Amino acid sequence: MTVSTAIARLNAADQDFARHLDHLLSWESVSDDAVNQRVLDIIKAVRERGDQALVEFTQRFDGVDAKTIEDLILDRERLELALTRITPVQREALEKAANRVRIYHERQKQDSWQYTEADGTVLGQKVTPLDRAGLYVPGGKASYPSSVLMNAIPAKVAGVSEVVMVVPTPRGEVNELVLAAACIAGVDRVFTVGGAQAVAALAYGTESVPQVDKIVGPGNIYVATAKRHVFGQVGIDMIAGPSEILVVCDGQTDPDWIAMDLFSQAEHDEDAQAILVSPDAAFLDRVAASIDKLLPTMERAGIIEKSINGRGALIQVRDMQQAIEVANRIAPEHLELSVADPQAWLPQIRHAGAIFMGRHTSEALGDYCAGPNHVLPTSGTARFSSPLGVYDFQKRSSIIFCSEQGASELGHTASVLARGESLTAHARSAEYRILNEKGN
Structure with missing residues (x-):
């Protein structure tokens, strides 16, 4: 089978970069x-x-x-x-x-947890x-x-x-x-x-x-x-889109490694997305050459080719700082920080499903056996979503126990707010528990 790639090349310095990036990232999971x-x-x-x-x-x-x-x-x-x-x-x-x-x-x-206030009121959370x-x-x-x-x-x-x-x-x-x-x-x-x-x-x-x-x-x-x-x-859990990988590299990682990391997500399906961001234009050229060299050796070459050509990209940025800005803009499912000191950049990463730190940490390890969950937010939803975890299988119930004194004190506040909302039954329900001046 003959395969060839024409992966998109973008430059963050171009005036229309934002428009091209938005077009590249657009994907709608719409059922007809x-x-x-x-x-x-x-x-x-x-x-x-x-x-x-x-x-x-x-x-x-x-x-x-x-x-x-x-x-x-x-x-x-x-x-x-x-x-x-x-x-x-x-x-x-x-x-x-x-x-x-x-x-x-x-x-x-x-x-679960609870705490007791000075008047005996108990507040907490029950985890079930x-x-x-x-x-x-x-x-x-x-x-x-x-x-x-x-x-x-x-x-x-x-x-x-x-x-x-x-x-x-x-x-x-x-x-x-x-x-x-x-x-x-x-x-x-x-x-x-x-x-x-x-x-x-x-x-x-x-x-x-x-x-x-x-x-x-x-x-x-x-x-x-x-x-x-x-x-x-x-x-x-979520409505998942196609798998994604974004590799941020300083240009010092073996280009064959990076090409294969991109393939690791592209081989999922034709709509999968594999993107490399680097400030080193010559390195992007070397990775492009590695892609062309390694693609014919892949069992799922046809799928990888369509993914890379359709939704992949090599993006040149001004420096590593801008690379991080682009990464946060994309909010990828998988983010590889293939750099010399990933820990230094970690505090600046705001949006990513999973972050793979350093040159030796391939995304594939996370898919199978590293330990963290591989069910991750896609299509930019890492801006507000998290990986699947234990917390997805637990519910949290609020616990409120008011002492007599606590109910009286809170009752004054609730009464004012309830009457302000014209909810008289709310107000009177709280007021019934307010102690009079004689304490009864």
Whole structure:
């Protein structure tokens, strides 16, 4: 296969740089009317006909010869069997990655707290895990055991009682690595269903699929559209866009390393985005040469080529300070600081899903086994969003206990504000607790 790249070259000094950058970054996850209506029909069918609809959709869309819902359920024994079917090297890698992910997320756990004021009033916060979480996992050849670890382990660390996984098995194709990862991560139940129908089942429940409190995990446009529609009935993690990497480099890293780092995200799909920012124009030339040299050696060269040509860029900046400004403007999912002293620049990074520090820290390590979560905000949403974590599987309830004296004191304040809003019942409810001058 012949492949070639014509990656965009931008210069921050150009007058129209901002316009070109905005165009490069623009991406809309918009379902067309046909997809939207199809998803609504599927959700309606699952709500009305439950398990039977799941079986029919799985037969139709996945080509699975399932007669009843029992044919789409995998028990814990089946997950344990998967552990014996993968190679010892694969099992060791999964267990090591799972352990690192678990250790990292243990540090995110939040505890309940309270404090008592001088008059005896007690205020605080009660932290409680969700009862049940749903995990969507892509199936077939596009299988990601790493996503199972990254989604299920934080839920279990948070204390979620039950994690329910849905994973399609197109034409009956089961991925043993995914099932093994589910076993190691502590997944409680697995249903071999996918698409919008799986999301609907998790959101509303069927005779066999339990209703969950939150749905996490990546999927195609039908899955993303379904998550949009069920949000509010259940929580969701995010509506993720294409994968992104932004590398900020001072020009001293091996250009082959940088080219491969860009490829590591470009190979996800044609809409993925890989951008390099550097003040060194000659280095950008060397990386461009490395891209052309290495691309023909890649198994997914066709996908990488379309991604690099369509949404990739090499951006020249004035200096490292401007490079950081551009990085904050982009707010990337993955940010590599491939520089001599990344710690010096870290305080200036305001927007990034994950920050990879130094020349030896490839983004790929974060995808699999470094420890932090690889479920990250995309499409500039790192400006206001965070990586998936234990906190996504915990709720916080406010605690308020007023002593007699405290209720009387607060009652005066509440009364004034409530009457100012013309909410008389609010005011009188607070006023009933105000002590008179005699203390009764």
